[in-house]
Amino acid sequence: MSLGVLMLVHTAFDRAEQVARVWHEAGCPVVIHVDAKVEEAEAKAFQAALGDCPNVLFSARHSCEWGMWGLVAATLSCAELLLSKFEDVQHVYLCSGSCLPLRPIAELQAYLDGRPQTDFIESAAIADVPWAVAGLEEERFTLHFPVSWQKRRWAFDRLVDVQRRLGVSRKLPADLVPHMGSQWWCLTRKTLAAILNDPNRAAYDRFFKTVWIPDESYFQSLARLHSRRIESRSLTLSKFDHRGKPHVFYDDHLQLLRRTDCFVARKIWSRADRLYQTFPNARGDGENQADPNPAMVHKLSDKTIERRNRGRDGLYMQSRFPNEHFESGVTAAPYSVFQGFSELLDDFEGWLALSTGCKVHGHLFAPDRVQFEGRVSEYQGALSDNARVRDYNPRSFLTNFIWNTRGVRQCFQFGPQDTQDTIWLMAKDPNAQISVISGAWAVPLFRSKRPFEAVRKDAAELQKREAEFLKVLRSQWARATIRIWTLSEFLDAPTEPLQLLVDEIGTYPQNRLARLPKMVDMKGFGSFVQTLKNAGMHPYLLGDFPADTQHAPTETPSRRPYLVQ
Structure with missing residues (x-):
């Protein structure tokens, strides 16, 4: 065995069990962390369901809150257990319960065996590259963040304001250069063990406990201190929208996922039956040596983000409509x-x-009726010549009129x-x-x-x-x-x-x-x-x-x- 898997689970336990068995049947030991907020009975039932898999273990449980230290603590607990129990593991792959392998596990193992000293972790220096979609950059590390942004947003914002006014600026631990990147990585045993056994780990842990969103910076920063060779990319296909939320893959993404050659994808909808029935795509044991190619998904995702943010000229969306000047183009086509x-x-x-x-x-805006061509009572797009209907919202009437008739001036x-x-x-x-x-x-x-x-x-x-x-x-x-x-x-x-x-x-x-x-x-x-x-x-x-x-x-x-x- 050369590949071990860490899996963070908090919901959709039936799918998490299904994926854990995929890893286990391929010969990979799996250590699972179940969020401490999950009911004890549900967690025990999940553990019992995998009781017939000897190389599937469960770590100590931590409460995992987005943006807080619990996610890092859960990952550290899993990593310590995996390295102590499975000495043959040479690479450790971190994933979630909503991740789904797309290619045979043997192909991933062969890919990693050919790169025995390479750590695959997205790691960008915040001083050089703006990583965050929106929000804090350097201040994630220089201010204190002891409360949850999701649950106590008012308190979170007030604490940030107060620290800024007081000029608070935490000093970084020695030799630490802040880096950020995707939470989902694949590290060599040597690098991960060096992080776990670092003599300054206690200081690092104390520092990162009040960093905002430490799961995107803890391993990304410490890997820079210990890794011999980093490829700054994740082997897990994931994409985030304009608000920093992960894109969710559904059944209609099946063909798109097939063409990416990515080893693992997240975030998979728990009810995407066709995806879970189709993947991993069994095309032979290790016969496909292609590099992952997520460019197609990234390109499509970028287009959807642009469409979501900009919309289409003259087409008003519900989320954009009440906000003047949020529209992309007033109307859809030229008119006179x-x-x-x-x-x-x-x-x-x-x-x-x-x-x-x-x-x-x-x-068109005559007081008695809309004078369409030919003086018809209805026009393209079911527009009525009724003046009262038009005057309910004349601006929308005009934009709808141009949208429905685009192609002809x-x-x-x-x-x-x-x-x-x-x-x-x-x-x-x-x-x-x-x-x-x-x-x-x-x-x-x-x-x-x-x-x-x-x-x-x-x-x-x-x-x-x-x-x-x-x-x-x-x-x-x-x-x-x-x-x-x-x-x-x-x-x-x-x-x-x-x-x-x-x-x-x-x-x-x-x-x-x-x-x-x-x-x-x-x-x-x-x-x-x-x-x-x-x-x-x-x-x-x-x-x-x-x-x-x-x-x-x-x-x-x-x-x-x-x-x-």
């Missing part, structure tokens, strides 16, 4: 917003759809008469292209033939709302592509802005526009504007409109629109 065009140009929606190949909608109309709850979302969205003809809201009022007092009141309100929208678009936080023309500027030369917009969003190869949309009848509009001014309502967002001038489309050059990005 047009303000003032449909008020000024007849059948602007149909013309734009024909000219660009985009999906063109009416006013969406265009819709917007105006000061619409629900304004989405203006900041659109302005800060890099996917948005917003084109505004300021003051175009006056054209429908001019053509409405309503009583002047009602028109004047509506004009004042619409201008106020549009001014607020333009203020948002011009803010320093705006990230959309924004173009703004006054109504006067647009009427002076409409072809240029229309050509610009079609070239930018169109799906067809574009030349000069063959056909322009028809302008609404503007006869008498200048007088209407002057009348508003005379009544004290100054429509400054329209631009300059002499009272005796009738604006009509021209081709004369005009000032180019400005671009805000």
Whole structure:
């Protein structure tokens, strides 16, 4: 026998028994530690279940709390018992009850026999490499941590604060350089015995008893003092998420685990029946000499962590949704917003759809209903045209609309008469292209033939709302592509802005526009504007409109629109 196993168990005793038998049947002596918090009757039943395995022993029991000394004490007790009882053991493998051998044990034994003086333990100097996912680094060793972070978090945090204010800084034992790494290692007998019999062990133990998470630093630091050759890696496949929690392997990871060539994996779900039935993968005794290759799992895990943290552009997760700015991208795809065009140009929606190949909608945020393309009552993703449903959460309505229609550019109309709850979302969205003809809201009022007092009141309100929208678009936080023309500027030369917009969003190869949309009848509009001014309502967002001038489309050059990005 050349390989001995230390196993830390606190739950799922049926699976721990199954795995212990795998090690035992391969000729490996096993020493098991059962957490002292486990009921005595349950611990004795587990021990009795393995009573027919002569080389399976049980160590003294310690209470194991995450981040506390008990896990190291349990490992030391197991190691002392194993080395004292089994003199032929040359390598010692530390695992847990949720670890599962993937390859035949004979292949692991052959691999270790070919490296008789190599210690496999992840051991990174904290001065050089940031090991912790989140939390303390050097202070793990320089401060005292006598209470559990999990059970007494308030007291834990207050003790850290007090020690920082008092300037507490513990002195490290002589020759000790703090290292950290995975708890799961495989050490040679010589290195492990040197750690256990170190003349300064009592000092080391006293020091590490109040180090935070000592199971990730005790052996990792002391191995550096005694090992002849360290390979800073674990032979156990394990991966941690963005919070430092271990990934759990389930039945649907079967093929992935097969391709890793790793000897052992943790953490295996206790009810993953297919995994426990399939592994160890019996491909012959020692015939596979390949090095473990966990890169595939690490790559996949890194992708899942990135997806978990960043999400997908425009898709809002439950954990991220209530927190503004936690999202990754405001919306899922580019889209265009047009303000003032449909008020000024007849059948602007149909013309734009024909000219660009985009999906063109009416006013999605109209007060009475959602004006989807074709004025349907339901649209992709089961979005309803009901204004009350939309207005329950207009921001989510817009992000859902873009998510459900991604792949085809969406265009819709917007105006000061619409629900304004989405203006900041659109302005800060890099996917948005917003084109505004300021003051175009006056054209429908001019053509409405309503009583002047009602028109004047509506004009004042619409201008106020549009001014607020333009203020948002011009803010320093705006990230959309924004173009703004006054109504006067647009009427002076409409072809240029229309050509610009079609070239930018169109799906067809574009030349000069063959056909322009028809302008609404503007006869008498200048007088209407002057009348508003005379009544004290100054429509400054329209631009300059002499009272005796009738604006009509021209081709004369005009000032180019400005671009805000």
